[in-house]
Amino acid sequence: MNTENNNTAQATNSTKSIILGIGIIAILMVLIASAGFIFFGEKEDIITGQVEVDEIRIAGKVPGRIAEFLVEEGQSVKEGDTLVRIYSPEVLAKLEQAEAAKAAAEAQNQKAIAGARKEQKEGAYELWQKAKAGLEVAEKSFARVEKLFKEGVVPAQKYDEVLAQLKAMQATERAARSQYDMAINGAQREDKMAAQALVARASGAISEVDAYMKESALLAPSAGTVSEIFPHKGELVGTGAPIMNIADYTATRVLCAVREDKLAKIKHGSKLKATVPALGDKAIELSVVKMKDMGSYATWKATKPRDEHDLRTFELTLKPTTSIEGLLPGMTVVLDKGQL
Numbered sequence: 001m002n003t004e005n006n007n008t009a010q011a012t013n014s015t016k017s018i019i020l021g022i023g024i025i026a027i028l029m030v031l032i033a034s035a036g037f038i039f040f041g042e043k044e045d046i047i048t049g050q051v052e053v054d055e056i057r058i059a060g061k062v063p064g065r066i067a068e069f070l071v072e073e074g075q076s077v078k079e080g081d082t083l084v085r086i087y088s089p090e091v092l093a094k095l096e097q098a099e100a101a102k103a104a105a106e107a108q109n110q111k112a113i114a115g116a117r118k119e120q121k122e123g124a125y126e127l128w129q130k131a132k133a134g135l136e137v138a139e140k141s142f143a144r145v146e147k148l149f150k151e152g153v154v155p156a157q158k159y160d161e162v163l164a165q166l167k168a169m170q171a172t173e174r175a176a177r178s179q180y181d182m183a184i185n186g187a188q189r190e191d192k193m194a195a196q197a198l199v200a201r202a203s204g205a206i207s208e209v210d211a212y213m214k215e216s217a218l219l220a221p222s223a224g225t226v227s228e229i230f231p232h233k234g235e236l237v238g239t240g241a242p243i244m245n246i247a248d249y250t251a252t253r254v255l256c257a258v259r260e261d262k263l264a265k266i267k268h269g270s271k272l273k274a275t276v277p278a279l280g281d282k283a284i285e286l287s288v289v290k291m292k293d294m295g296s297y298a299t300w301k302a303t304k305p306r307d308e309h310d311l312r313t314f315e316l317t318l319k320p321t322t323s324i325e326g327l328l329p330g331m332t333v334v335l336d337k338g339q340l
Contacts, residue, residue, distance in 0.1 A: 049256030049274075049318065051331040054248045055227060061215040063238045064088030066231055073229055077220045077246065084243055086216045095209045102202035108195045124180040131169070131176035138162075138169040224248045227329075247329065254286055254318040254333045257294060259311050265339060266291075272318065272339055278331045284324055286333075290317035 067087040071077055142162050149159040227247040231237055254274075258266070266272070270288045275281045294313045320327070 046337070047256055047258055047262070047335045049254040049316070049333045049335065051327055051329050051333060052253055052255055053329045054251040056221055056224065056246045056248075057242050058083060058218055058220075058244045058246060059240050059242050060086055060218055060237065061239055062086055062088045062091055062212050064091070064216065064236070066233050066235050066237060066243075069229065069233060071226050071229075071244075073226050075226050077224060077226060079220055079222050081220045083218045083220055083226075086218070086237065088212075088216055091209060091212050091216065095206070095213065098202065098205040098209050102199065102206055105195070105198035105202040108198060121180075121183045124176070124183040128173070128176040128180040131173040135166075135169040135173045138166045142166045218243065220246060222246070222248065249328075252320060252324070252327055252329075253289075254320075256316050256318065256333070256335065257313050258316055259313055261311050263291075263314060266316070271321065273336045274318075274333045275336070276324075276327065276331055276333055278328075279324075279326055282324075284327075284333070285321045286318035287321050288316055289319050291315075292317075 064086040065088075067085040069084050070082050071084075077083065142165075145154055145159055145162040148154045149156070224246040225248075227245045229244045230242055237243060266288060268288055268291060272286045272288065274284055274286055276284060292315045294315045318333075
């Protein structure tokens with residue numbers, strides 16, 4: 001009797017142990033499954049963006065040395081404010097050369113306009129008068145010899161010699177008259193035009209150098225804040241080398257990357273809510289102003305086996321609907337999950 005009772009008790013205890021073991025295993029499986037779901041299951045994406053502003057890079061056309069900065073980083077400037085001065089001795093030398101070339105061209109032009117000097121005119125006139133006198137003598141001599149030749153007093157050779165002298169004096173008189181007329185009338189029209197062209201070219205060279213001189217003092221093209229200055233005072237800068245950046249904090253925008261399966265509720269003009277961690281999770285409202293495919297280089301996600309369908313990534317450009325105090329470039333913006 002006692003033996004039967006002991007066997008029954010042992011069987012009962014064995015059954016309880018099996019049930020307890022099964023329960024423990026089931027609980028462990030549930031815990032493992034829950035942990036796997038929590039740690040390895042698909043997580044909800046957090047979409048963040050970054051604040052950016054419009055920046056203008058200030059660079060000069062003139063190579064030279066930084067003479068002085070009239071602004072510093074963080075300073076607000078207005079359009080037309082002088083930012084920096086660049087000293088360029090090469091440009092100053094070119095200006096002197098251009099001014100000297102213009103002075104020479106103007107002198108040449110005045111000479112062409114005025115024509116020959118008074119002394120040259122008088123000299124040409126005297127040569128012409130001398131040639132005229134010689135021609136008169138030659139004409140009289142020819143008249144006498146011609147009369148004697150007809151009477152048969154002088155031979156034909158003498159007649160030919162006097163005739164040749166007459167023709168030579170006529171040519172000399174015409175040449176002297178031409179020289180005198182040229183001295184009176186001045187330079188030819190083409191010469192005057194060439195002299196005027198030289199003056200215009202020299203003036204153009206001065207205008208070009210003046211333009212470079214103006215570039216030695218760089219002005220702010222628009223209002224903004226000096227965000228960064230690259231060189232130091234006294235450093236050499238080349239043509240087109242960046243000197244500083246001017247940021248327009250009134251043109252703030254947020255750029256963020258969103259997978260296309262999150263775009264169902266988003267379109268151009270949509271209003272999205274977001275928070276700014278750097279401002280104590282301040283809530284802000286953004287408006288979608290631009291949606292652009294980021295291209296094949298952007299991150300994509302395969303949603304089916306063997307890449308049957310891939311999701312592309314789009315870049316959204318968002319702008320605050322109101323002015324946000326303290327919002328600076330580089331700050332992170334977190335979009336609310338419920339609206340995507």
